[in-house]
Amino acid sequence: MPKKKTYHHGDLKNALIKAGVEILAKDGMGGLSLRKVASRAGVSHAAPYAHFADKQALIAAISTEGFRQLYTRISSVAEEYKNKPSMQLIEVAWAYVQFALDDRDRFKVMFSGVLEKEKEYPEFVEESQRNFQLVKMIVEANQASGMLRSGPSDLVALSAWGIIHGFIMLLLEGQISHTVLERASLRELVEFQLKQIMIGLDKESTN
Amino acid sequence: MPKKKTYHHGDLKNALIKAGVEILAKDGMGGLSLRKVASRAGVSHAAPYAHFADKQALIAAISTEGFRQLYTRISSVAEEYKNKPSMQLIEVAWAYVQFALDDRDRFKVMFSGVLEKEKEYPEFVEESQRNFQLVKMIVEANQASGMLRSGPSDLVALSAWGIIHGFIMLLLEGQISHTVLERASLRELVEFQLKQIMIGLDKESTN
DNA sequence: TCCAAATCTTGACACTGTAAAGATTATAGA
């Protein structure tokens, strides 16, 4: 159904978020301007102010939307491997890495502090905490199945998330040298990272 | 010696970098404009173009300078604890965390991809790789002293750096919940993270 | 000494975020 060209857009708020995500994917953070977003949504340059207080608010909405999608992907993978404890953590981590690679710039926006005063956006806070709760639950499941050491699950969740998140950040910023990347596939690198904190590391090799 | 007010500044390039760092610390990335930097350095708004091709080039210089300082701090701490293998890794990590906390916004600029085409700035590339080489050497020393598992030192270095870097990122973005932060000090959290990948983890507690 | 290169200033331009005022449409209450 082709959209009718009415004065009122109908769902401008979501259209703006969508346009923002698209511009982010094409031109990166430097190319994201409110005016371009408005224009891409087929609306005048000041129209966004009916839905977002300022540019930061749009960015907050884009991030929040990203966290929702991340939650969906992670939780579905976790569910899929619920009965295969030896694979669950790695598959979840792999999904996380792929989410970052699929849409690098949005991932950066979500985690790299482009959003200055995140506490002012309750939906953002709620959605990102929901993700951490999910990680915590997955960690507890893996502790129960003996894949992860015992210990306060929120702290261990920090380790698991942190080790993968740090890896992604270094990867996205090109801080991982080519000599490393040429020797092992991304998937292998992710597995290597995770196995560092998992129980039963049997792999031994020389440096 | 108070600066003379000559037509030629004398050391404008470094003055601009310094001004940039200061503005970053005070107003964050959103407040960093070339014109403000120029003005703070006491020079007209287009003067920076005699030393930097564009804004990105200034940001690259600020980042590069940051990496130099990071190298200085990390290497001196590593040297200091050279003969105390059980503490070296933790102290180095702690220095890294403090470097990030001392100047959050510059740290973000260094690692959060504000710099779009980093490969175009060879000094930046060189300086950041020099840091990774340092981490790699520290990891090798710790493997030799039995604090870290054996394995390809660059991959283990990735783990060590990644787990701390990820932790810092989550911390800087407020993604670490208050319940976690209230229960343990930052230093304890850093130690907990590192001990996850160190040999001889004896700590066991309930979740 | 003198000229070319380096450095800095001035002026200009297109683009940005954002505010204010007005136009258009939706909606709730009579």
Place this chain on the structure above:
DNA sequence: TCTATAATCTTTACAGTGTCAAGATTTGGA
């Protein structure tokens, strides 16, 4: 159903931004 009020969108305006070009000033080497 009619209408007033709110929601939505456009137009206009302004200060701040990055960047370029032309000109002024200074430096250093031939």
